[in-house]
Amino acid sequence: MHLIKDNSIVVTKTQFTAEEFIQKKIELLKDEVEPFFAVDLEDVCNKHIRWLTSMPRVTPHYAVKCNDDTNIIKLLAYLGAGFDCASKGEMKKVMDLGVSADRIIYANPCKQSSYIRYAQEVGVEVMTFDNEQELMKIKQVYPNAKLVLRIVTDDSNAVCRFSMKFGADLKTAFKLVEKAQEINMEVIGVSFHCGSGQMTSKAFVDAIQNARTLMSYGIKLGFDMNLLDIGGGYPGNLGTEDYFAEIAAAVNKALDEHFPDDGNIRIIAEPGRYYVASSYTLATNVIASREMVDAETGNSKYMYYINDGVYGSFNCVLYDHYVPTPSLFAKNDSNEKHTTSIWGPTCDGLDCINQSIELPKLAIGDWIYWKNMGAYTISAAVQFNGLPYGKPIYFMSKQFWDTVKAAFQTVPRKYQVETSATRVNSSDCSYEIEDDMLPWIPEDFAEDT
Numbered sequence: 001m002h003l004i005k006d007n008s009i010v011v012t013k014t015q016f017t018a019e020e021f022i023q024k025k026i027e028l029l030k031d032e033v034e035p036f037f038a039v040d041l042e043d044v045c046n047k048h049i050r051w052l053t054s055m056p057r058v059t060p061h062y063a064v065k066c067n068d069d070t071n072i073i074k075l076l077a078y079l080g081a082g083f084d085c086a087s088k089g090e091m092k093k094v095m096d097l098g099v100s101a102d103r104i105i106y107a108n109p110c111k112q113s114s115y116i117r118y119a120q121e122v123g124v125e126v127m128t129f130d131n132e133q134e135l136m137k138i139k140q141v142y143p144n145a146k147l148v149l150r151i152v153t154d155d156s157n158a159v160c161r162f163s164m165k166f167g168a169d170l171k172t173a174f175k176l177v178e179k180a181q182e183i184n185m186e187v188i189g190v191s192f193h194c195g196s197g198q199m200t201s202k203a204f205v206d207a208i209q210n211a212r213t214l215m216s217y218g219i220k221l222g223f224d225m226n227l228l229d230i231g232g233g234y235p236g237n238l239g240t241e242d243y244f245a246e247i248a249a250a251v252n253k254a255l256d257e258h259f260p261d262d263g264n265i266r267i268i269a270e271p272g273r274y275y276v277a278s279s280y281t282l283a284t285n286v287i288a289s290r291e292m293v294d295a296e297t298g299n300s301k302y303m304y305y306i307n308d309g310v311y312g313s314f315n316c317v318l319y320d321h322y323v324p325t326p327s328l329f330a331k332n333d334s335n336e337k338h339t340t341s342i343w344g345p346t347c348d349g350l351d352c353i354n355q356s357i358e359l360p361k362l363a364i365g366d367w368i369y370w371k372n373m374g375a376y377t378i379s380a381a382v383q384f385n386g387l388p389y390g391k392p393i394y395f396m397s398k399q400f401w402d403t404v405k406a407a408f409q410t411v412p413r414k415y416q417v418e419t420s421a422t423r424v425n426s427s428d429c430s431y432e433i434e435d436d437m438l439p440w441i442p443e444d445f446a447e448d449t
């Protein structure tokens with residue numbers, strides 16, 4: 001029997017949904033019940049294609065902080081995306097995978113000096129700033145850096161807000177450009193972030209207009225300002241496609257109005273959750289349960305303990321204001337529902353994933369899966385209490401990958417990764433692993449057992 005190991009990339013003969021893939025993997029498990037992610041690489045490719053067709057003037061620079069999974073970085077690099085890095089660690093990770101420095105923006109307005117020096121050493125020239133102290137620090141450490149001035153936005157309609165921490169208002173921004181001119185630092189553009197999980201396209205439109213005002217001022221002062229960075233905050237969950245289309249339409253209109261294509265302006269964005277949120281589905285196992293009978297009503301409430309929690313993949317509950325929704329396989333999905341809470345595996349009372357939800361009765365050993373678990377999950381997870389969190393297994397159909405490869409053949413390749421994996425024959429299940437189809441396939445992948 002063929003076992004699919006963690007971190008495998010599985011190329012399937014036919015197309016699978018995440019649910020089908022999880023079910024297949026579970027069938028192949030014996031006693032092992034560790035949590036795992038089914039990572040739909042087709043979904044990541046489709047997101048990229050949708051981005052390119054929806055906002056053709058905007059080059060995405062994937063925000064690595066959102067999910068720094070090596071295979072996601074490799075795939076997006078292969079497809080021609082750039083990268084937004086927040087630290088030395090992220091720059092190193094992306095560059096170690098073969099991405100050249102000119103595809104990276106160091107998009108953290110407040111940086112430690114040694115990381116700025118590192119950016120200089122490895123040739124990452126473009127970085128953001130939003131205050132005078134940062135400007136002076138960069139001047140001292142990396143006087144030839146190319147600066148992008150981050151402006152504040154109205155992020156009051158965003159789920160995760162940043163404007164209390166980052167971004168200069170326009171009046172301050174004017175002064176910063178003047179200061180940069182005085183100390184001979186090069187400001188090449190303007191950036192903003194409308195907040196993660198932004199609920200209104202107007203925030204993007206207003207920010208583009210403000211960026212125009214600032215850029216016109218900088219150009220008047222003599223700067224060659226030609227980079228506009230429209231940040232992150234684009235929705236990525238299943239079912240948000242229409243809202244993404246609405247934002248894209250509003251952004252395109254605002255860009256055409258304020259930044260008509262004159263052959264000089266370069267527009268980039270820093271999407272994170274857009275790319276990965278929907279591609280990760282987490283499979284967890286019920287490891288314990290308790291029934292609590294209400295003394296007054298006699299009704300039962302159920303508590304289920306699963307093997308991943310808020311210190312692991314579900315840290316998004318604490319840090320990303322996320323409310324995960326459990327999904328059950330058909331065999332569990334009965335009509336009789338009970339008030340239920342779902343808890344993580346650690347000894348901490350804070351480790352609660354759902355406080356109250358109506359679910360059918362579950363048994364120890366049942367699987368629960370969770371959609372939209374790719375953004376701000378594994379990148380901030382820890383093994384508190386010595387407990388592991390979900391490990392990814394990637395899947396994509398051969399036919400889809402062949403189509404994508406053909407479509408992206410013309411993307412300029414500054415990025416090459418040797419393929420050294422061997423073919424695995426797994427005719428006893430419907431999977432086939434074909435290393436030679438994936439130029440970025442990792443070396444450790446499924447083996448016959």
Ligand code: PLP
Nearest residue numbers: 063196232233234270271272273
């Ligand atoms: N760019 C910067 C500077 C950020 O701080 C973030 C998120 O924290 C992002 C991009 C990505 O945002 P999102 O995942 O909402 O697209």
